[in-house]
């Protein structure tokens with residue numbers, strides 16, 4: 001069987017070129033991080049196809065095209081690949097490092113490509129650069145996989161490992177074969193070209209799987225978040241409440257309600273009222289322990305789930321929250337406006353059948369706190385303090 005490496009390279013270029021517009025078109029339907037990562041990946045494919053095309057023309061066009069420009073374009077595509085994947089892995093971009101590694105490699109390749117031609121040194125430089133980029137992906141991927149990881153991340157790990165193996169073979173040949181060259185049909189070169197030809201499909205599949213996973217996680221986060229305050233919403237509170245109740249451990253629930261909130265809305269307007277709610281949520285959030293769950297159940301009412309807490313813990317936190325809010329001076333339209341919250345507390349008892357029963361008792365305690373004059377804490381089944 002005769003494998004023509006230039007033809008393989010062209011096939012890789014064609015594949016990447018066919019997939020790229022589909023991805024770039026698809027970006028229109030998305031926003032935010034999802035859109036940015038898809039766009040970067042689409043650009044990566046365009047750059048790769050251009051790079052492979054120029055590389056395939058080695059010997060037929062000047063070295064400035066097939067070495068200097070081809071490598072420059074491919075290096076940018078590898079750096080952008082790392083950027084797109086780091087975006088999906090939610091780790092800092094390190095754009096400075098990506099650019100510095102790419103530039104150093106490109107300068108080295110230009111020097112040993114045009115000024116003092118040396119194929120072996122060029123391949124070593126390219127391998128070192130790819131090694132750095134691979135490291136910048138494998139490190140966060142390893143961390144993600146250690147925390148459980150996902151199928152998509154494992155697929156991406158295989159794709160990256162495939163690239164490392166193909167390059168390892170190429171380096172091995174570089175050290176052992178007397179005659180080397182990009183388009184010589186040696187096993188290492190063939191493995192590299194075959195991998196390079198298939199890579200746009202495999203890597204894009206891995207990327208899309210990871211992308212889909214990140215999009216799902218983002219959707220789930222949005223579906224569980226109250227957009228006004230950034231705290232959990234009722235759906236998340238129901239789920240978390242059921243989960244905490246299901247553990248059988250101690251559980252306390254605080255129902256908090258801003259006092260005379262209607263007056264703030266009436267006087268300063270709904271938009272200012274919204275800002276007050278966000279400030280309240282943020283202020284209360286600063287007093288919570290890891291694992292405590294704060295959410296808005298609606299209007300000016302918040303629910304706080306306190307796992308592994310007894311009545312003393314819950315009352316102490318409720319009192320701290322009440323006191324903290326009472327000292328928050330809100331400057332609204334140039335006026336300092338006092339604000340307070342009333343809080344109902346309930347802790348799990350053997351009679352509670354589910355978390356909802358606990359919430360109902362906290363709600364009744366809150367009603368008692370309001371009735372007793374507001375700005376106070378009342379525990380369920382207790383007389384108002």
Ligand SMILES: Nc1nc2c(ncn2[C@@H]2O[C@H](COP(=O)(O)OP(=O)(O)OP(=O)(O)O)[C@@H](O)[C@H]2O)c(=O)[nH]1
Pocket residue numbers: 228257258259260261262263265269270271272273274277298299300370374
């Ligand atoms: N700005 C803003 N106001 C809201 C929102 N949801 C509900 N409200 C308002 O919150 C106010 C709640 O009023 P009430 O239920 O009478 O309670 P209150 O004035 O706080 O009085 P007490 O709870 O009895 O102390 C109403 O004016 C609602 O319009 C919201 O998302 N944003």
